[in-house]
Amino acid sequence: AQSVTQLGSHVSVSEGALVLLRCNYSSSVPPYLFWYVQYPNQGLQLLLKYTSAATLVKGINGFEAEFKKSETSFHLTKPSAHMSDAAEYFCAVSRSYNTDKLIFGTGTRLQVFP
Amino acid sequence: GAGVSQSPSNKVTEKGKDVELRCDPISGHTALYWYRQRLGQGLEFLIYFQGNSAPDKSGLPSDRFSAERTGESVSTLTIQRTQQEDSAVYLCASRSNGGGINTGELFFGEGSRLTVL
Numbered sequence: 465a466q467s468v469t470q471l472g473s474h475v476s477v478s479e480g481a482l483v484l485l486r487c488n489y490s491s492s493v494p495p496y497l498f499w500y501v502q503y504p505n506q507g508l509q510l511l512l513k514y515t516s517a518a519t520l521v522k523g524i525n526g527f528e529a530e531f532k533k534s535e536t537s538f539h540l541t542k543p544s545a546h547m548s549d550a551a552e553y554f555c556a557v558s559r560s561y562n563t564d565k566l567i568f569g570t571g572t573r574l575q576v577f578p
Numbered sequence: 579g580a581g582v583s584q585s586p587s588n589k590v591t592e593k594g595k596d597v598e599l600r601c602d603p604i605s606g607h608t609a610l611y612w613y614r615q616r617l618g619q620g621l622e623f624l625i626y627f628q629g630n631s632a633p634d635k636s637g638l639p640s641d642r643f644s645a646e647r648t649g650e651s652v653s654t655l656t657i658q659r660t661q662q663e664d665s666a667v668y669l670c671a672s673r674s675n676g677g678g679i680n681t682g683e684l685f686f687g688e689g690s691r692l693t694v695l
Contacts, residue, residue, distance in 0.1 A: 507669070508621075563609070565634055
């Protein structure tokens, strides 16, 4: 069985500060990992994905995530937060990168203060 | 179409009524997924279609829930005898299983918000 745990349902940072959103996964097979973002009143869109090619994955809008097998983690980071980053972020795991369901975490709502 | 389209965007119904939610995936996407998002919670997997067949329907919460897909295109999620706990946003996503840089990415619709009174 697969699952993801997102620590912290809410994270608040100041504009310009480091963003760190945590995700730990559980998987009986090598996982494929994803981060999705949901802006207010919009659908979810893909930020980045890990498909075993490289452990450090760069995504859109300056976000990146590092796959750490020893820690079963896939934390999302951004060096400097922008007001437009305020959204809900979901981590997801799959057994395949294109033929299986994604199991999502419960989400982390990011607030950015001026 | 250009994106995943869902209808209705909002549906208010009375307890015990049946509802149908529709999803139009991106043209050519062979895989289609339904998820449920309750207020303040994450996305809960319901069912996955590959073409017109559903190899994984393990997330359907009860036999009141069913879904079908025809023509490898439109999908309908039906909830019979709705209950208040069915209130949620129902999200549809499609995915290309072919080649290309977007392979693996789920493209989501904006959801159908269901409120059961």
